[in-house]
């Protein structure tokens with residue numbers, strides 16, 4: 001449908017999988033109908049190639065744009081960096097300023113390295129932990145990117161990563177020698193964690209996890225992990241790529257007062273500009289000099305400048321409070337309108353990263369139908385809502401109005417047993433699938 005979908009068909013012929021990120025595949029939302037490409041984005045508005053305008057109430061650039069698209073303050077800082085030159089034979093001073101700022105915000109950390117994407121930053125943290133401990137195994141919980149160390153978990157059984165965000169990921173191309181080096185545990189499953197520690201503690205380099213994502217930590221869960229890793233000389237890494245900067249200015253761990261040995265930031269820290277940081281205790285981070293961690297574009301200027309401007313704005317406008325308020329309004333709206341239209345849904349997620357599921361045997365059909373109905377009303381919407389500073393009260397009011405109509409439409413579809421017939425294309429994908 002339209003120029004965007006035509007371009008996407010072309011893309012699939014020349015780009016394996018069509019896009020560079022699984023979560024941006026149109027098939028994940030509304031196969032054949034999702035706009036796929038944008039010509040412009042500002043605040044929470046997005047324009048597609050056919051000049052149609054949408055309000056983005058989905059995941060705002062896969063969680064990268066906490067402030068909103070093309071934020072004026074961040075962009076002005078970046079534009080002035082561009083005018084000064086973003087690359088040279090010498091280093092940019094802003095990276096030192098950002099390192100100091102990150103250590104000021106996280107006083108337990110003393111040293112910082114930088115990268116530009118989340119997955120590579122986690123890979124840096126894993127390398128540092130392995131170098132420090134001279135051990136190989138990693139216990140992990142949740143999603144941490146595409147790199148070999150992580151996908152190795154699926155070498156044993158490709159279902160291992162199911163439940164850690166992306167089911168069905170194939171570890172083809174990951175050296176078989178990495179088998180049994182990455183072992184998962186579930187969030188809040190203290191017993192499983194402790195039994196893995198008991199079994200493998202002599203070989204574990206690091207425990208890596210998000211301090212919070214979908215649920216609050218059970219009482220004592222993070223504290224137990226901290227205590228045990230400390231006792232056993234295991235490096236504790238908190239992946240704050242998505243959780244960071246949303247609860248407070250800095251890592252969510254500050255709120256829980258549980259301090260890791262290394263913490264990793266990306267995405268939200270720089271509002272859409274590539275930037276990532278690995279911060280940590282001095283005695284651990286120094287090991288980075290005894291291994292080789294180095295890349296040309298980790299030295300460019302835009303990333304640190306964008307991060308400094310983003311952090312400044314997050315603080316000055318108390319953005320985390322706005323995200324909590326907006327996320328709560330959306331969660332309350334989902335519950336109230338589902339009740340009004342007799343739809344059985346479960347609402348979950350922390351306020352800044354909210355989501356819901358349809359408790360229905362045709363949940364994937366309903367999810368697709370929901371996206372279809374909302375798109376027709378001018379919204380990029382799915383069953384997640386990542387709050388941004390650009391989502392103002394009037395955005396939420398408009399969203400609730402559209403949601404009311406979309407939920408009414410869904411309840412009628414269920415009542416008339418017409419769920420599939422009302423779909424104008426195939427059902428959305430839920431995890432990794434090959435694209436023909």
Ligand SMILES: Cc1ncc(COP(=O)(O)O)c(C=O)c1O
Nearest residue numbers: 117118119143144145239241242
């Ligand atoms: C917790 C977490 N870790 C790692 C990553 C990977 O980051 P990137 O996509 O920038 O490589 C993500 C991205 O979704 C994430 O949410």
